[in-house]
Amino acid sequence: MSLEQIALLPELLQNPIAIFLSQQTELARIVLTEATHEKNPIVVALTPTKLNATNINELKSAYPKEKWVLTEWSSRNLKIWGKEKE
Numbered sequence: 001m002s003l004e005q006i007a008l009l010p011e012l013l014q015n016p017i018a019i020f021l022s023q024q025t026e027l028a029r030i031v032l033t034e035a036t037h038e039k040n041p042i043v044v045a046l047t048p049t050k051l052n053a054t055n056i057n058e059l060k061s062a063y064p065k066e067k068w069v070l071t072e073w074s075s076r077n078l079k080i081w082g083k084e085k086e
Helices: 003-014 067-075
Strands: 018-021 029-037 040-051 054-064 079-082
Touching: 003 029, 003 040, 003 054, 018 067, 029 054, 040 067
Parallel strands: none
Antiparallel strands: 018 029, 018 079, 029 040, 040 054
């Protein structure tokens, strides 16, 4: 990922393409963004937590993921939200 893409993460997270359940952590969510790196979509792992009694989503990681993995996640019913195709 480029520094420009990292700087855009807050904006990208406000307009996700899809949200998946995490296979690693029960409360975590994987957000599919519109950004890509070397033709692979960038996903962001978020975990809900508290900071000074305020609920927040902690960004755990952001990385490109091969498209076939997203298809597999969908077929395993891990997709919990997604935009309608236009």
